[in-house]
Amino acid sequence: MTYRWITLFIGLGLHHLFAGSILSSQGIGLPYDNPNVRSMGMGFASIANPSPSRIDAVNPAGMTQISTTTLTIQSVFHTNKYKDTEYQSRSNYTNFDGFHFIVPFGKGLCAAFGLKPVTRIDYKIAFADQIESEEYTKSLKGSGGVNRFVINAAWAPVDRISIGVGVSYLMGRLIEESRNQFNADSDYTSSHDRISTHANGLNWTLGMQIRPYRSWTLGAIYSPSVHLDTQVDFYQIFSSSALDPGSLQYPSTYGIGISYTLLNTVIIAADFQKTQWEQLQINGADVLRTQNSHRISMGLEKIASADPYANYLKRIPLRVGALIQPCYILDPNGESLSEMWATFGFGFPVFHNTSHIDMMFGIGKRGSLEKNGLEEDLIRFGLSITGGEKWFRRKY
Amino acid sequence: MERNEYTMKTIMFSLSLLILALTLVSCTVPESNPAGAAYVDRSIPAVQKTNSIYLKEAEPVYTDSPSNASSYYLYAYNGATPDDRVQSVILFPPVVDSLALDSVKLVLHQSASNAENWAFSVTARLWNQEWQDAMDAGEVFQDELIPDHIRTWEITEDSTGAATYSIPLETERVENWQDTAGVVLMIDPAEVNVYVRFDSKQNTDDLAPRLDFYMDGDTVVTESVSPVSDTYYVRKPESLRDDLLFLDNGAHDRMRLEFDLSDIPEDVTINLAQLVLFADTLESIPDHSDYYNVNVYRLTEDYADTLAYNASYSTGTLDTGEEITVITVTTIVQGWTSSTYDNYGFLIKGFNEGLTMDRRGFYVDLEDSTRMPRLDLYVTPALASQD
Numbered sequence: 001m002t003y004r005w006i007t008l009f010i011g012l013g014l015h016h017l018f019a020g021s022i023l024s025s026q027g028i029g030l031p032y033d034n035p036n037v038r039s040m041g042m043g044f045a046s047i048a049n050p051s052p053s054r055i056d057a058v059n060p061a062g063m064t065q066i067s068t069t070t071l072t073i074q075s076v077f078h079t080n081k082y083k084d085t086e087y088q089s090r091s092n093y094t095n096f097d098g099f100h101f102i103v104p105f106g107k108g109l110c111a112a113f114g115l116k117p118v119t120r121i122d123y124k125i126a127f128a129d130q131i132e133s134e135e136y137t138k139s140l141k142g143s144g145g146v147n148r149f150v151i152n153a154a155w156a157p158v159d160r161i162s163i164g165v166g167v168s169y170l171m172g173r174l175i176e177e178s179r180n181q182f183n184a185d186s187d188y189t190s191s192h193d194r195i196s197t198h199a200n201g202l203n204w205t206l207g208m209q210i211r212p213y214r215s216w217t218l219g220a221i222y223s224p225s226v227h228l229d230t231q232v233d234f235y236q237i238f239s240s241s242a243l244d245p246g247s248l249q250y251p252s253t254y255g256i257g258i259s260y261t262l263l264n265t266v267i268i269a270a271d272f273q274k275t276q277w278e279q280l281q282i283n284g285a286d287v288l289r290t291q292n293s294h295r296i297s298m299g300l301e302k303i304a305s306a307d308p309y310a311n312y313l314k315r316i317p318l319r320v321g322a323l324i325q326p327c328y329i330l331d332p333n334g335e336s337l338s339e340m341w342a343t344f345g346f347g348f349p350v351f352h353n354t355s356h357i358d359m360m361f362g363i364g365k366r367g368s369l370e371k372n373g374l375e376e377d378l379i380r381f382g383l384s385i386t387g388g389e390k391w392f393r394r395k396y
Numbered sequence: 397m398e399r400n401e402y403t404m405k406t407i408m409f410s411l412s413l414l415i416l417a418l419t420l421v422s423c424t425v426p427e428s429n430p431a432g433a434a435y436v437d438r439s440i441p442a443v444q445k446t447n448s449i450y451l452k453e454a455e456p457v458y459t460d461s462p463s464n465a466s467s468y469y470l471y472a473y474n475g476a477t478p479d480d481r482v483q484s485v486i487l488f489p490p491v492v493d494s495l496a497l498d499s500v501k502l503v504l505h506q507s508a509s510n511a512e513n514w515a516f517s518v519t520a521r522l523w524n525q526e527w528q529d530a531m532d533a534g535e536v537f538q539d540e541l542i543p544d545h546i547r548t549w550e551i552t553e554d555s556t557g558a559a560t561y562s563i564p565l566e567t568e569r570v571e572n573w574q575d576t577a578g579v580v581l582m583i584d585p586a587e588v589n590v591y592v593r594f595d596s597k598q599n600t601d602d603l604a605p606r607l608d609f610y611m612d613g614d615t616v617v618t619e620s621v622s623p624v625s626d627t628y629y630v631r632k633p634e635s636l637r638d639d640l641l642f643l644d645n646g647a648h649d650r651m652r653l654e655f656d657l658s659d660i661p662e663d664v665t666i667n668l669a670q671l672v673l674f675a676d677t678l679e680s681i682p683d684h685s686d687y688y689n690v691n692v693y694r695l696t697e698d699y700a701d702t703l704a705y706n707a708s709y710s711t712g713t714l715d716t717g718e719e720i721t722v723i724t725v726t727t728i729v730q731g732w733t734s735s736t737y738d739n740y741g742f743l744i745k746g747f748n749e750g751l752t753m754d755r756r757g758f759y760v761d762l763e764d765s766t767r768m769p770r771l772d773l774y775v776t777p778a779l780a781s782q783d
Contacts, residue, residue, distance in 0.1 A: 022432030087431035125433050131443040131667075131774055140440045178779040180443050180667065189726050191665035193441070193779035232781060236665055239734050243781065288437065332434050374432050383414075 020091055020122020021080055021376060023337070023366075026329045027280050027287045028174060028199075028248065029121035029145050033058075034097055037074050037384035041345020041360035042299025043321020045269035047257025048209060048219030049299075053356055054386055055100040055112065057150060059207035059221050059257070060164025063110050064156040066102055066388075068354070073099040074384030082376040085369065093122065097382070108156030113149070120145035121174055129180075134188055137181045146172035146199060146228075146250075160211040170228055170250065171200040194235040199248050201228035217259045225252040225279045249281035255295075261303075270298040277328035291336060295325035299343070308349070319345040319360070331372040339366040345382070355387040441777045443667050446660070449771040453654040454760035456641050457703060457743060462648035464750050465627040468598045469507065470605070471646070471753040472518055473591035473682060474583045477633050482591070482646060482753050484628040486605050487578035488621055491570055499610045500570045502563045502579060505603045509592035510682065518583055518592060562608070570607075578623070591682045591753070597623045630753060639761035640676050643690060645746040646753035652699050653760070654741030655771050660733045663778035669729035670722050671742065674767040675714050676757030688714045688756045689747035690721065694728045695740035705743045714756070729771065 024030045036056045039046035050062030055072045057063075074097045081090045100114030126139035149171065154164035174197040182188040203226040209219045228250055232243040255273030262268060273295045280287045299321020305314040320343070327337040345360030364378035473482035491497075565579075583590055595603040605626060611618040630646035641651040653671075671692060680688070690712045693705040712723030731737040748754065759767040 022435050025436045025438070082431055084431050084434065087429045089429050089431045123432075123436075125430055125436060125440075127430050127433070127440070129442055131445065136443065138440055138442055140436060140438060176438075176779065176781075178441050178776075180441070180665075180776050182667070187724055188443070188668045188774065189666070189730075191441075191443075191667055191776040193665065193776075195779055195781050197781075234663070234778075234781075236663070236734075236778070238665070238730050239736065329435070373434060 020078075020093065020120060021366075022082065022123045022125065022374070023327060023329045023376075024119075024121045025123050025140075025142055027277075027282070027290060028172075028250075029119040029142070031275070031293075031328070032117045032120040032145060033148075034074075034076065034116075034382070036072065036100075037345065037358040037360050037382040038301075038317075038319065038347065039299075040362065040380075040382050041319035041321065041343055041358070042267075042269055042301055043297040043323045043341065043343050044295070045257065045259070045271045045297045045299045045321060047207075047221055047255050047271045047273065048217045048259045049257065049267070049269040049271075050209060050217065053388065054358065054384075055102050055114075057100055057112070057114055057116065057152060057166065059209065059219050060112075060152040060154050060166045060205060061162040061207040061209040061219065063102055063112055063152060063154040063164055064104075064108050064162040066110065067104055068388035069103050070386060070388035071099065071101045072384055072386040074358075074382060076383075077381040079379045080376055082374065083369065084374050091122070095120075097384075102152075108162065110154050112152040112154075114152075116148050116150065118146040118148045118170065118172070131188075134182065134186060136183075136186075136188065136190075137179070139179045139181070141177045141179070142175065143177075144173045144175045144196075146170055146174075148203075150205075161208070163206075163208045165207070166205040168203045168205065169200065170203055170226070171198075173198050189237075192235075192237050196233045196235065197246075197248075198231045198233075199228040201226055201248075201250070203250065215261045217257075219257040219259075221253070221255050221273075223253045225276065226250050230283075246283040247281075248283075249279055251276040251279040265303055267301045267303060268298075269300070270296075272296055275328065280328075289330040289332070289334065290328050291326065291330055293325055293328040295323060297321065297323040297325075304347070304349070315349045317347050319343075323364075327366060331367070331374065333372075335372055337367040337372050337374070340364060341378075341380075343380075354389060355385070358382075358384045358386070438780070441779055443774055443776050446773040446775055449655045449657060449660075449773065450765065451653060451760065451762060451769045452656040453652075453741070454641060454762075454769070455652050455699070457650040457652050457699065457745075459648035459650070459703075462630075462646075462750065463627065464629075464646060465625060466598060467628065467751045468596055469628070469752060470581060470594040470596045470626055471591060471628045472581045472583045472594075473753060474585070474587050474589070475633070475681065476588050478585065479631060479633045481582070482628055482630050484581040484594070484626065485578060486581070486597075486626040487624045488573070488607055489624055490577065491573045496611055497567045497571055497609060498612065500565045500567050501608045501610075502561075502565055503606045503608055504561045504563065504581075505595045505599075505605075506559045506561060507593050507595050507603075508558075510590055518581060565607075578626075596626050628753060632755070635757075637676075637679065637757065639759055639764065640679065640757035641760045642679075642755055642757045643688075643744065643746045643749075644755040645749045645751065646755070648745070648749055649755075650743060650745040650749075651758070651760070652695065652741045652743055653769055654739070657729065657732050657739060657771075660773065660775070661778070662734055664733065664775040665778075666726050666730040666733060666773060666775055668724065668772075668774040669726045670772045671710075671712070671725045672770050672772060673712065673721050673723070673744075674759045674769070675719050675721065676759065677719055680754075680756040682754065686754065687716050687718075688754055690714075690723070690744055690756075691747050691749075692723050692725055692728075693743040693745070694731070694737065695743050696737070698740055703743075711747055725771075729773065 035046035046058040050065040076097045077094045098116035102112035104110040121142040124141040148168045150168040152166040156162040177194045180191045205223040207221040228248040230246040253275045257271040259269035302318040304317040323341040341364035343362040347358040360382040362380040366376040367374045369375040470484035471482045597604045607621040608617045609619045691709040697704040712721035732739040
């Protein structure tokens with residue numbers, strides 16, 4: 001990999017800005033465990049959708065398809081226009097969406113490690129208020145989230161069966177801040193409280209893929225519910241203190257997927273993934289207004305030519321997909337908020353197909369103004385860069 | 397091959413521009429409004445006013461050796477009783493033996509008095525060591541200790557007008573000054589409730605006191621001598637009012653006020669703490685209708701052991717005619733409620749302590765809630781964790 005790649009990787013990794021959804025004020029934030037940009041372009045279908053040139057850590061068993069040492073890094077731009085029955089607002093953010101590095105050892109064995117966000121908290125609400133005719137702004141803001149550092153191992157003991165395991169160290173900082181902000185010339189002092197919760201713990205994911213026929217792939221994943229230890233720090237403008245240690249129960253996930261390659265020109269993939277969010281607990285107490293979420297996603301990819309000397313346009317894969325899932329947060333009346341996405345994407349091969357730049361666009365909608373009193377119009381743009389080269393190769 | 401490389405460079409350049417553009421778009425400050433607030437289960441802490449905290453304890457605080465030598469003024473004052481007096485001392489260097497004085501004049505610049513409606517006399521007397529000893533011992537000044545009249549003159553000017561007096565002194569008395577000597581300025585004992593204010597040596601030369609010497613028949617000043625030092629001294633009666641404590645800038649009288657804050661939770665944020673004091677309008681000197689400013693400090697140790705206080709202060713003003721002053725003491729109270737500091741109370745003293753002779757009484761009657769000192773607190777409850 002050249003310095004140009006390194007520069008671009010660093011550029012992708014450094015930008016991180018605030019924004020998000022008011023729904024992330026509940027629990028530990030909104031799920032943000034994105035697959036790779038290729039799968040995102042196919043409606044997030046990833047459990048049985050391996051690629052020989054892109055790393056997807058959702059199902060670690062799929063990594064056995066990769067034959068070169070590969071690094072991928074991705075970034076996501078997200079915009080959310082949201083409104084309730086009285087107000088509306090918009091938020092934008094661009095976020096480093098993790099990296100993954102994989103080393104295949106041959107004979108169907110490979111190892112990998114990476115860093116990925118799991119949940120994100122990003123919201124801010126503010127009100128005008130007054131005390132004794134003195135006006136001030138009252139606000140609540142949340143930020144942070146849980147991230148995952150994962151080490152994967154995958155093995156294909158026989159040609160059509162592969163298994164993989166990922167051991168994750170979940171870690172994160174969940175921050176809640178309230179402010180009462182007065183004008184600078186006011187006699188009143190502005191207040192600022194901040195609760196910072198550090199969470200960490202171990203988790204694991206088991207995955208497998210089976211190809212009963214050359215054109216079919218079946219996949220499954222499972223992650224158990226895990227206990228995270230939390231340490232809470234409380235900051236105010238005049239003091240700080242550590243609160244009692246606590247705990248966080250992170251929910252289990254399982255999913256199944258299927259994909260079919262049609263005439264070696266199109267891949268059709270579909271997933272069903274369920275996360276038991278009702279298991280979510282903070283300090284032993286259930287988080288109110290949650291439900292288990294089940295994601296159904298489907299997508300297809302027009303397979304690009306693998307010939308590095310073919311016409312460049314023929315070497316660009318095209319993808320399209322859709323996703324539907326309920327948000328695990330219920331509205332204040334206990335009603336479910338539906339979430340739908342339509343996605344499409346494509347990839348640019350570079351360096352004679354040894355590296356790839358993938359992009360995806362998604363348009364989504366979450367909630368309903370009439371039903372839930374909240375509606376979010378979502379746009380997502382994903383970008384990943386994957387570079388690969390052969391290691392452990394005999395040079396004579 | 398060349399075509400592919402060209403395409404790759406184009407893509408990478410375009411991507412760089414795209415990343416830059418997305419980052420710039422995202423750099424906007426997020427809009428903040430109540431949209432979606434119904435989804436936030438948390439109560440967002442608002443600023444609220446607590447019940448007023450009333451005075452727990454009040455006591456006078458006296459200073460052992462007050463010094464008013466840095467004041468810009470010298471005062472002479474007679475209160476209603478003989479033990480309510482302010483007098484000033486001006487000390488000059490010794491007179492050279494060889495001088496052949498024709499005459500000596502004490503030049504004083506008067507900057508204020510309450511002589512508007514009547515005339516009264518000011519006497520300059522010869523300062524002596526007995527007088528100094530009495531002051532050093534903290535004894536009440538006795539007029540008989542300074543029997544030598546040098547000169548008496550009448551203050552007749554309007555209180556708003558400044559005047560310069562050139563007062564002839566007895567030449568032979570001045571010629572006998574062998575060591576540092578000077579004069580004491582006092583108002584005739586027969587006069588009551590009158591005061592006069594002169595400019596001190598801290599002022600510019602044309603306003604500061606001086607001695608003008610005329611020698612060898614000269615009609616113009618031969619030599620002027622500036623004071624070595626000057627200051628004013630206060631003696632005051634014991635207060636007969638149980639419901640008042642006095643701040644006295646001349647005598648350096650202060651007061652300590654303590655409030656019980658044990659009912660305020662440690663983790664609230666004090667957005668505003670206001671100390672409300674009610675001032676007396678009758679017994680203050682020299683004139684209760686004049687403005688009076690107070691400084692409020694945080695005592696750092698138990699006053700029963702020692703007088704120690706933090707140098708930072710808040711200032712409250714009593715403008716002309718005002719009877720209530722409200723002083724912002726947010727930082728001090730925040731430190732007490734959060735247990736950053738122990739609560740030994742407020743130390744309150746005059747803003748012009750050591751600079752003027754003003755005295756002002758403040759109500760500390762624990763039985764009178766309408767005029768009792770109080771703390772008004774505006775607080776934000778702590779943000780509760782989500783569990």
